[in-house]
């Protein structure tokens with residue numbers, strides 16, 4: 001029979017996950033992970049079952065952002081995602097030490113991420129949010145191509161340089177036919193706690209204008225605030241601390257738009 005000796009078809013490890021959403025940025029440090037975590041929590045607050053996976057192998061920040069400690073447990077041959085604020089979470093930072101991952105090159109990054117997807121028992125989820133590695137190189141392209149992505153959210157600051165990188169990210173996802181769910185402007189302006197003034201440190205309105213030019217939805221502007229930074233560093237994201245506060249409402253609006 002023709003099927004004899006053929007390896008069994010590889011089961012899709014994410015078969016029971018309805019939507020996989022990538023959160024990406026053209027460069028590091030623009031708030032991609034912060035956005036991924038708070039967006040995931042906002043989707044959870046909307047009543048969905050949500051997982052979050054840190055594919056940012058070189059700088060996994062999910063353990064810090066969600067206050068995760070220890071190692072994930074195994075059940076049979078699969079790892080059980082850790083739980084934080086109602087999310088199912090897994091990060092490369094929980095599986096290998098930072099120095100090991102630091103020296104990985106493109107293909108190793110890709111295989112490590114594929115393995116993280118396959119070796120984790122994600123179970124049935126409405127949404128899996130994937131915190132992508134920053135940039136638009138080969139590893140990112142392979143990941144975008146090799147994963148069944150429902151869409152991508154691009155995070156950028158209003159600054160020109162960051163927007164140029166965001167444009168590259170959008171082009172990359174378009175190349176592999178992944179729909180762009182929208183553009184988030186992070187660190188859009190700074191509300192000074194002392195003088196109450198509103199300072200557009202990286203310029204203003206850049207991302208919204210760019211979204212219009214590129215024909216992608218604009219998902220919202222998140223200000224640069226001490227509250228957001230402190231919440232993230234404390235492992236208590238703003239969407240967990242204060243979902244109905246002004247920042248929480250921005251993320252809830254974002255979750256409704258994706």
Ligand code: ADP
Pocket residue numbers: 025027028029030031032033034035061134186187188222223224225226228229230232233
């Ligand atoms: P990326 O994933 O793009 O590298 P992160 O989400 O890790 O970026 O954010 C980088 C740093 O900036 C973190 O210390 C984070 O807490 C901080 N940060 C991100 N967004 C904001 C914001 N809107 N206001 C204040 N701090 C922020």
